[in-house]
Amino acid sequence: MQDPRATTSATAAPPWQQFICHVCGLIYDEKEGDADSGLAAGTRFADIPEDWACPICGVGKADFEPWSPAQAEAARAAAVRQRPATPGRLAGGSAGVPGVRGTGGQTARAGARQTAGVVVIGAGRAGWQVVQALREHCPTQPVTLVSACAGDVYDKPLISVALARGLQPAAMVRESAANAAARLGVRLLVHTHAVGVDVARQRVRTTRGTLRYSHLVLAQGAEPAVPAVLPPQWVWRINDLAAYTRLRAALRTQGSAQTAAAGSGSGLASGPGPETRSSPGSSSPQIAIIGAGLVGCELANDLALAGHAVTLIDTQQRPLAAQLPPLASQRLLQAWQGLPLHFMGGVQIASLQPVALGPAADAALGAPSTTSGNVAAGGSTAAAASGLRLTLTDGTERVFDHVIAATGLRASSRLARSAGLVFDDAAGGIVVQGCTGATSQPQVYALGDCVVVDGLASRYIEPIVQQARGIALAIAQNTAPSHAQDSAQVSTQGSTQDSTQGTGKHLAQTPPAARAPTLRIKTSSLPFTLSGTLAGSGQWRTLEDQPQALQMQRCGPQGDVLATLRAQRQTPRAGAY
């Protein structure tokens, strides 16, 4: 079909264009002109005098760009898509019925006038666990879950074995946040940061508004604690799926860039010193992992199994010195032989510097800066391709493509400070009672990696289930003491095994036995299972020491078994990534 505007020379004219002002949004329509400035209807933008100024804000033509109504529609559609889908409130009386949804499609808007009910800060394992427990014990209580990240449900321990199991980061999401929220009937605010707590008025200030809470549960998790000598813009900290996804993407990019560079024979810039870099032709990035604790060793093992050259660095002489007896560390090092995994123990870091700063290192305004931005400025990723020079206190220098810090965790004290909560600075967490998760402020609870009980943090999955239940029961009792809900059996999709589910009748009067959780160290080449209290007096003795298996026991003076250790050597599966 012929375009009626085409070809007939007498009537041919291009359609009227519209232009939008960057600064104030005014639309200049060629068809309308701008009478106040003396521009007749039909004045083409190109024909507007150069000294014309936007009638609203005064900027010049250079600050206008072409615009169409279709663009505005696309922008609106994108904004609607970005809003997290949330259900409405649970209808009253629908005790524990799974999958009850409120009026669908409501967008999440915080407002001080609405009571958000129980507000949970953090949608990690602890956050979702306590939400689940609340639904079991207080089915009709409004619950609002606030998450700084996307809030999707995943198992963080899988990060440590993802490469060996051939798992893509996207595949690690068990359930989307929106689905879980709908299933549990809770209001969800994602990409929302809690900024401060007003305990007197029972309000939480967030980047999407202020929430009025009946009870507040802090499940904010812990953050990597990194020594000052390691600048954050050069160092990976892997404590969540988002960071892990970015690391994996960077490894893929780096790998292909290096393959290209190696293939072209250009080689890579390298500093002086022994063993600085893999030779041209190698496509594997050099990775340093600083900290040979639980996370460091697991990540090192997993990356090495995938073929990455990993140097694992610690101030201690052996890996997992805090958890394992010396023999066990030795067996682990033996299991790592044959992998491109090199352990450097008993060393300290003096500095970490990029090898070459790119010209865009001092990036222009309008792009995130290195000092306060989210991502290092453009120049720095170029610099990372040239390498990061790690200098030890003994003068040794190594150049790496990536540096990962696995140097411990501690909770941010920001919310605790604003709420006036007692915070244990040494252990790095909010002080709570073990059985109820109660903090030093009424109506405020906490659980998971952000808490400290009796001076100790216990940053594992296992305690979370108990803590969540304790909090839910405490809140249930607090909300309706004479009608405390018996826990209805709520079917929970993909939940972990918890033998105590469904027995909530005893309202957490007895604290659970104070024992350390079973610890699984998922170093795939030689995984460990430890039970009991690992530290303290009493010698470790070896029960079995085979190439494939190790069994040890720690006994007290009366011969009582205080701790057991089992390790079973696995044949590493090569994993694609």
Next chain:
Amino acid sequence: MALAELRDPPPAIRFTATVDAATVETAAVDAAGDTAASVVDAVRHIAQGALAPQADAIDRGRYPRELMQALGAAGAFKAHLGPGAAAGDYALAIRVMSEVSRVCGATGFMVWCQQVCGLYLQQSGNPALTQRVLATHASGARLGGTGMSNPMKAYAGIEPLLLKATPVPGGYRVSGTLPWVSNLGPDHYAGVLAGVEGPRGDITREVMFLLRCDAPGVELRNCPSFSAMEGTNTWAVKCCDAFVGEESLIGDPARPTIARIRAGFILLQTGFGLGVTQGAIDSMWRVEHALGHVNCFLDDRPDELQAELDDLHSHINTLARTPFDSSTDYFISVLDARAHASELALRAAQSALLHAGARGYLMSSDVQRRVRESHFVAIVSPAIKHLRKEIARLSAPVMPA
């Protein structure tokens, strides 16, 4: 309602407001003999004396030059400026702003413009500014503003930089237009920032400088009318190859200067929101006797708002002790306090209107004026949405990629 026109202010300033025949005398304040309380008293005396009857006219377009200079003489513009580059008393500066904003939002806002421009001059480390401009500025003898709204938004990725600078011998040539800069006039100046263009036309760094409104190539152009605060002498500033010499440089490169002043910039602004909130609360109490029996059915009652305001002000005073704290955690607290002040001003001003009813809706009423002022508190850079975006950005960890 004409007040005696003022030229170069002599040490003793005397003027008369003919409407209520109040006479205000302000003696030059000797810095060494100041106490915070005496400064607050002097400012309040002006605000509730000569300024109050002018607030309406200022809202509609009258620029209160002589009142600004009286406030300057009372010490309103220098409380936060310590010796050298040190911080002075930021809590006092905020209190001063609040006392003025309580009565007239426009004048309160201009007090902030003057204060923050003083901060730029003080932190410039440029003797041409610190030794030749700062003193007359801090006393209010010379008046100036700040055009940093655009760079702030550019820094947050909200809009592009509008001023571009090209290096030339002795300084820069600057072109571009800033749409709205307040507290300007032919003999005024403003702290602004331009992107320095490299050979390929990309921005390679930024330069912050004092732009004098009477410099060649600088033109003040009319803005369309605003909903409120028309007396703030707000103009569009158009630069066409305006020469900026080294004697005008505040920060080159600008980033380190911005990093140092950004918390103080925003902290000082909180006085505006605190003051508008207090003004709204004042107006609610004024009708309590007559309308309390029905106003008790409203939310956001003056006693609740006062308690929240007092807590927030106290929190801000704590933050004000360390205005040059460069930590991200501190800056997030400052940003959130500013957001909180905006939210509180919006709620309080609207509640005051509901409390006052029809009498508050009259054009002559300060109550409806304050509603429009509260809108400005919430949208003047950094606006609530901008603050929240920045907090979110700063709360996320810095990563290599």
